[in-house]
Amino acid sequence: MSFLEIEDLKVHYPIRGGFFNTVVDHVYALDGINMSIERGKTYGLVGESGSGKSTTGKAIMGLEKITDGRIIYEGKDVSKQIRGKNSTYNRDVQMIFQDATSSLNPKKRVRDIIAEPIRNFERLTEGEEKKRILELLDIVGMPEDAMYKYPHEFSGGQKQRLGVARAVACRPKLIVADEPVSALDLSVQAQVLNFMKDIQEEYGLSYLFISHDLGVVKHMCDHISIMYRGRLVESGTREDIYKDPQHIYTKRLIAAIPEIDTENREVHKANRRRVEEEYRQNEKQYYDENGKVYDLKSLTDTHKVALKNIEVGGN
Numbered sequence: 336m337s338f339l340e341i342e343d344l345k346v347h348y349p350i351r352g353g354f355f356n357t358v359v360d361h362v363y364a365l366d367g368i369n370m371s372i373e374r375g376k377t378y379g380l381v382g383e384s385g386s387g388k389s390t391t392g393k394a395i396m397g398l399e400k401i402t403d404g405r406i407i408y409e410g411k412d413v414s415k416q417i418r419g420k421n422s423t424y425n426r427d428v429q430m431i432f433q434d435a436t437s438s439l440n441p442k443k444r445v446r447d448i449i450a451e452p453i454r455n456f457e458r459l460t461e462g463e464e465k466k467r468i469l470e471l472l473d474i475v476g477m478p479e480d481a482m483y484k485y486p487h488e489f490s491g492g493q494k495q496r497l498g499v500a501r502a503v504a505c506r507p508k509l510i511v512a513d514e515p516v517s518a519l520d521l522s523v524q525a526q527v528l529n530f531m532k533d534i535q536e537e538y539g540l541s542y543l544f545i546s547h548d549l550g551v552v553k554h555m556c557d558h559i560s561i562m563y564r565g566r567l568v569e570s571g572t573r574e575d576i577y578k579d580p581q582h583i584y585t586k587r588l589i590a591a592i593p594e595i596d597t598e599n600r601e602v603h604k605a606n607r608r609r610v611e612e613e614y615r616q617n618e619k620q621y622y623d624e625n626g627k628v629y630d631l632k633s634l635t636d637t638h639k640v641a642l643k644n645i646e647v648g649g650n
């Protein structure tokens with residue numbers, strides 16, 4: 336059973352212009368997204384730069400004004416009431432930001448940074464709070480004395496761990512992780528991803544994992560949604576997406592994952608050329624006359640794809 340339902344979510348930014356600075360048009364950053372989030376599962380949201388991934392995350396967090404659509408949390412519509420210090424929704428849904436450095440206040444000590452959500456949502460004595468912070472630092476593999484330091488005294492990977500510690504401080508149910516590892520080098524990426532997995536089991540957490548790279552989310556996610564121009568072009572289980580991609584955009588993203596295995600490199604290259612050729616010849620079939628992504632249609636119980644006619648993308 337899903338505890339969070341995103342229904343037809345839209346965020347349109349006004350574009351102002353002309354002599355009177357009136358609204359002349361809109362950026363359709365998010366134009367009708369649906370998602371169901373279940374406990375303990377990891378969801379991927381993947382698309383190119385500018386496709387609307389961060390906007391989706393921020394809208395779910397209440398950091399971006401929703402133009403239309405609803406967020407249903409444990410059966411209640413919370414779209415109008417998010418952003419309150421006392422709302423359970425704001426405690427239960429936390430975010431790890433794309434850029435760790437700018438998301439940690441440089442003037443505050445780590446102790447106060449991690450304690451911020453605790454102070455907003457819980458009443459703990461000073462001793463209880465300290466105990467919780469030490470537990471959190473331990474979970475993310477940081478030493479006790481980190482508590483008294485400032486963000487600039489840490490490396491990129493360590494800062495990202497502090498971001499994770501702050502996000503899990505109030506035992507949330509969902510963490511929106513916006514490209515949490517893309518600024519880190521490969522070995523540190525694996526470390527951060529591994530302990531995100533570990534705390535997931537410990538806390539029964541769900542993740543909405545945002546990435547521009549289908550390769551990164553492959554091993555993490557149970558369910559993946561592919562985003563293009565503010566809409567979903569395809570969504571399904573990991574198997575649906577990697578073994579049976581239907582939309583040309585999904586196929587292009589898969590073809591773009593670098594092939595490490597030298598034996599398969601030629602096959603991979605040929606596949607990429609084939610996908611590009613298919614795209615050049617049939618691009619129009621995949622979008623409507625205005626270039627807009629079609630509504631999602633169900634192929635199976637889990638697999639949905641945005642095609643005009645469901646047969647178009649068949650293999």
Ligand SMILES: Nc1ncnc2c1ncn2[C@@H]1O[C@H](COP(=O)(O)OP(=O)(O)OP(=O)(O)O)[C@@H](O)[C@H]1O
Binds near residue numbers: 348362384547
């Ligand atoms: N405050 C804003 N005002 C106007 N347009 C905006 C605003 N914020 C974002 N946009 C536009 O909305 C679209 C989606 O932006 P968003 O940040 O969600 O993309 P993204 O998928 O997260 O990209 P990236 O992978 O580069 O982080 C972009 O076209 C962007 O220019």
Ligand SMILES: [Mg+2]
Binds near residue numbers: 388433
């Ligand atoms: Mg982004």
